[in-house]
Amino acid sequence: MPDRRRDLHETLAELHRQLADAASLEPGLRAELRAAMEEIRARVEAGEAAEGSLLERVSDLALRFEAEHPALADAAGALARALARLGI
DSSP, X not given: OHHHHHHHHHHHXXXXXXXXXXXXXXXXXXXXXXXXXXXXXXHHHHTOOOOXXXXXXXXXXXXXXXXXXXXXXXXXXXXXXXHHHHTO
16 A cells, blocks of 8 residues: 555646646646645545545646646546555
8 A cells, every 4th residue: 555655646746846846837727736636645644544636636637637737637637547556
């Protein structure tokens, strides 16, 4: 399990990097992604399970990024997969 948590933290870090590089991302979408990432980080650090809707939110965000920000979509998709592996 520690490897999965480490993978999740690495995936969150990559998503933060991709978010910083996505200068043309609309502010509302950027804020929505940041909020989801912070909720994930807080729940993992507290050892809490996230709501099932959190995985759905991240998956939905990945789909919304796909056309204009494929690297960000890939990173968000990786985050969704990491959450699923942890059962979050």
